[in-house]
Amino acid sequence: MERLVIVGAGFAGMHAALAAARLRDISGVSPDELEIAVVAPEPHLVIRPRLYESAPATMTAPLSPLFDSIDVRYVRASVDRIDSADSTVGIVEADGARRVLRYERLVLAAGSQLFRPNIPGLATYGFSVDQLEDAITLDRHLMGLAHRPASASRNTVVVAGGGFTGIEVATEMPSRLRAILGSGADIRVVILDRNDVIAPAMGPNPRPLIEQALQGTGVETRLGAGVEALDATGVTLSNGERIESATVIWAGGMRASPLTAQLEAECDRSGRVIVDADLRVPGTPQVFAAGDTARAVTDSLGHVSLMSCQHANRLGAVAGYNAAADLLGVATEPYRQKNYVTCLDLGPTAIFTRGWDSQVEITGDEAKAMKREINTKWIYPPRADRTAAFEASEWARLVDY
Numbered sequence: 113m114e115r116l117v118i119v120g121a122g123f124a125g126m127h128a129a130l131a132a133a134r135l136r137d138i139s140g141v142s143p144d145e146l147e148i149a150v151v152a153p154e155p156h157l158v159i160r161p162r163l164y165e166s167a168p169a170t171m172t173a174p175l176s177p178l179f180d181s182i183d184v185r186y187v188r189a190s191v192d193r194i195d196s197a198d199s200t201v202g203i204v205e206a207d208g209a210r211r212v213l214r215y216e217r218l219v220l221a222a223g224s225q226l227f228r229p230n231i232p233g234l235a236t237y238g239f240s241v242d243q244l245e246d247a248i249t250l251d252r253h254l255m256g257l258a259h260r261p262a263s264a265s266r267n268t269v270v271v272a273g274g275g276f277t278g279i280e281v282a283t284e285m286p287s288r289l290r291a292i293l294g295s296g297a298d299i300r301v302v303i304l305d306r307n308d309v310i311a312p313a314m315g316p317n318p319r320p321l322i323e324q325a326l327q328g329t330g331v332e333t334r335l336g337a338g339v340e341a342l343d344a345t346g347v348t349l350s351n352g353e354r355i356e357s358a359t360v361i362w363a364g365g366m367r368a369s370p371l372t373a374q375l376e377a378e379c380d381r382s383g384r385v386i387v388d389a390d391l392r393v394p395g396t397p398q399v400f401a402a403g404d405t406a407r408a409v410t411d412s413l414g415h416v417s418l419m420s421c422q423h424a425n426r427l428g429a430v431a432g433y434n435a436a437a438d439l440l441g442v443a444t445e446p447y448r449q450k451n452y453v454t455c456l457d458l459g460p461t462a463i464f465t466r467g468w469d470s471q472v473e474i475t476g477d478e479a480k481a482m483k484r485e486i487n488t489k490w491i492y493p494p495r496a497d498r499t500a501a502f503e504a505s506e507w508a509r510l511v512d513y
């Protein structure tokens with residue numbers, strides 16, 4: 113029996129499993145001849161794009177029934193070692209037991225983590241919405257504010273990072289705080305960023321609408337200033353200003369899983385493996401990378417994939433397809449993703465942009481309804497049914513939107 117191991121059950125890992133299982137199915141090969149195994153600590157998809165919302169503990173979707181429906185084996189463990197010379201991964205199970213898993217092909221889809229620089233107080237006092245546990249910790253803290261006496265520190269949330277995630281979490285905060293502290297509470301939300309503009313990566317096109325939405329929700333900005341230190345009651349900025357706040361949320365960018373450093377391959381500044389056109393790790397033909405662990409060229413203009421769901425889904429589907437294709441004697445295919453769109457939540461409103469220059473296409477209630485649709489339907493796993501699962505896989509691998 114040959115084995116394809118997929119590390120991670122996020123968006124990329126799930127779609128890698130779906131695409132590999134579909135190709136195995138249409139090739140008439142049985143799971144006894146080609147095993148597809150997904151290794152991840154939990155058998156559910158964490159809906160990371162929703163972790164800035166209230167009730168984050170509910171932002172997961174089960175994967176075991178889906179994997180069962182397509183004969184994919186789920187291994188509940190973390191990978192802590194990749195030995196590409198030996199074609200094995202070292203895994204650690206929940207009870208601490210260690211095992212070694214051999215593979216014929218590997219798809220690394222272990223995602224990313226928030227980058228936390230060594231700022232005094234950040235590790236102790238900083239919150240985030242990066243992983244499920246982080247978002248649950250923040251939610252509990254916010255709920256607990258209701259039991260503290262009113263003060264500027266209690267009533268103020270500071271979001272450090274004015275990128276996509278920072279804006280989404282900041283514009284959600286006024287309504288979340290009012291729900292907890294009462295509609296009349298004197299709340300304050302501030303976004304900090306070292307850059308001189310908000311949402312620097314999105315370019316100038318959507319900026320006036322973003323600034324308007326921040327004003328509309330009462331979210332302040334402090335631009336051109338970084339975080340110098342945090343303590344229990346506030347944050348000190350690089351310009352010397354102090355803001356009293358019991359809730360500082362760090363949203364300063366992501367780094368790929370540290371597992372990428374175990375591959376003998378070039379990585380970019382975010383720690384992502386720079387992969388070949390068919391998402392193979394250069395020099396290591398048995399290993400593919402996808403999702404937030406991979407940096408891949410998306411089109412003939414040289415754009416590169418971002419740490420985003422839309423890229424993770426397609427990267428996962430193509431990596432899973434190609435890894436299985438290699439074992440089944442089918443030609444691999446190049447990764448291509450022509451379109452790039454975003455839907456940025458701005459609290460009571462949203463904007464939908466298209467293209468690498470983020471041209472605003474939809475705004476207001478229509479964009480907000482679309483964000484809801486994306487966040488509650490489109491990014492969830494397909495039904496645990498073979499036909500529905502394989503259809504979703506083909507959609508992720510081939511359809512541009």
Ligand SMILES: Cc1cc2nc3c(=O)[nH]c(=O)nc-3n(C[C@H](O)[C@H](O)[C@H](O)COP(=O)(O)OP(=O)(O)OC[C@H]3O[C@@H](n4cnc5c(N)ncnc54)[C@H](O)[C@@H]3O)c2cc1C
Pocket residue numbers: 119120121122123124125151152153154159160161162163164189190191192221222223224241242243277369371402403404405418419420421422423424455
């Ligand atoms: C608050 C927030 C908002 C976001 N909003 C958007 C948005 O609006 N639009 C968008 O496109 N993107 C958004 N993103 C980014 C998006 O969530 C990521 O790009 C996406 O989750 C990447 O998918 P992935 O499968 O590569 O990694 P992940 O979804 O992170 O999944 C990684 C998987 O690997 C597993 N894993 C990790 N380490 C190991 C290990 N050592 N061994 C085994 N398994 C391991 C994890 O448990 C998980 O199952 C947002 C992210 C955050 C945090």
